[in-house]
Amino acid sequence: MAQLTLPALPRQTTYNEVPIAAGVTQRPAWGGPLLPLARTGDRWAFEVSVPQIYADGCGNRIKAILAKGRLNTVIMAIPEPGLPVRNYGAPKTAMSGQQGTSMDLNGLTPNVIIPDGKWINLVINGQHYLYLVDGEFQTDASGNVSLKIWPMIRRSAPLNAVVKIADPVIEGFAETSGGFQVRRFGSRNLISHNFRIEERE
Numbered sequence: 001m002a003q004l005t006l007p008a009l010p011r012q013t014t015y016n017e018v019p020i021a022a023g024v025t026q027r028p029a030w031g032g033p034l035l036p037l038a039r040t041g042d043r044w045a046f047e048v049s050v051p052q053i054y055a056d057g058c059g060n061r062i063k064a065i066l067a068k069g070r071l072n073t074v075i076m077a078i079p080e081p082g083l084p085v086r087n088y089g090a091p092k093t094a095m096s097g098q099q100g101t102s103m104d105l106n107g108l109t110p111n112v113i114i115p116d117g118k119w120i121n122l123v124i125n126g127q128h129y130l131y132l133v134d135g136e137f138q139t140d141a142s143g144n145v146s147l148k149i150w151p152m153i154r155r156s157a158p159l160n161a162v163v164k165i166a167d168p169v170i171e172g173f174a175e176t177s178g179g180f181q182v183r184r185f186g187s188r189n190l191i192s193h194n195f196r197i198e199e200r201e
Contacts, residue, residue, distance in 0.1 A: 002072040003171070004065045009050055015079065016047035020198065042151030044130045045198035046076065046170050052190040059191035066195050069174025074197055075128065078119050078168045086112055089143055091163040097156045101134070101149055105163055108143040119168035124157050128171040130199060154201060172199040
């Protein structure tokens with residue numbers, strides 16, 4: 001299985017961020033309160049709509065990657081408009097076997113602020129796991145921090161696993177919606193793409 005990286009998408013691209021729940025909600029047969037049951041395995045999916053772009057630009061490249069995305073994982077950069085661009089240093093996990101919704105990190109820039117709602121990746125064996133920072137946090141003078149994240153950690157990382165904060169991505173299998181729309185414009189072709197990427201685990 002290969003990892004395929006999408007090129008930069010146009011600024012007019014729209015993204016729908018979809019939380020995928022692994023748990024279920026028990027609904028009593030004869031009334032009564034709903035009972036949500038949490039399970040490890042919650043993840044993210046992105047539904048993406050790319051406006052028409054020239055095929056001989058990056059349109060054909062995007063089409064080729066998405067066509068292979070059912071059997072290979074696709075990596076897509078996540079835009080974060082409105083969040084400040086900061087130097088976060090070289091974050092890594094501060095201990096092995098971390099679980100739950102907390103993640104202890106070291107190697108960050110001292111006294112840097114990590115904004116609420118920031119996307120981050122935990123990288124294990126080259127695979128990117130996507131999490132959302134739950135609250136605003138500031139590293140200490142040694143570059144350490146304990147983050148609250150969502151969802152729960154679904155695979156424990158070893159000590160010193162890489163954590164990407166500055167340039168988050170989503171990695172997963174891609175499904176196209178309705179194929180690829182191609183339109184002739186003068187002597188060139190325009191292509192629009194609608195697809196969904198869901199984390200594989």
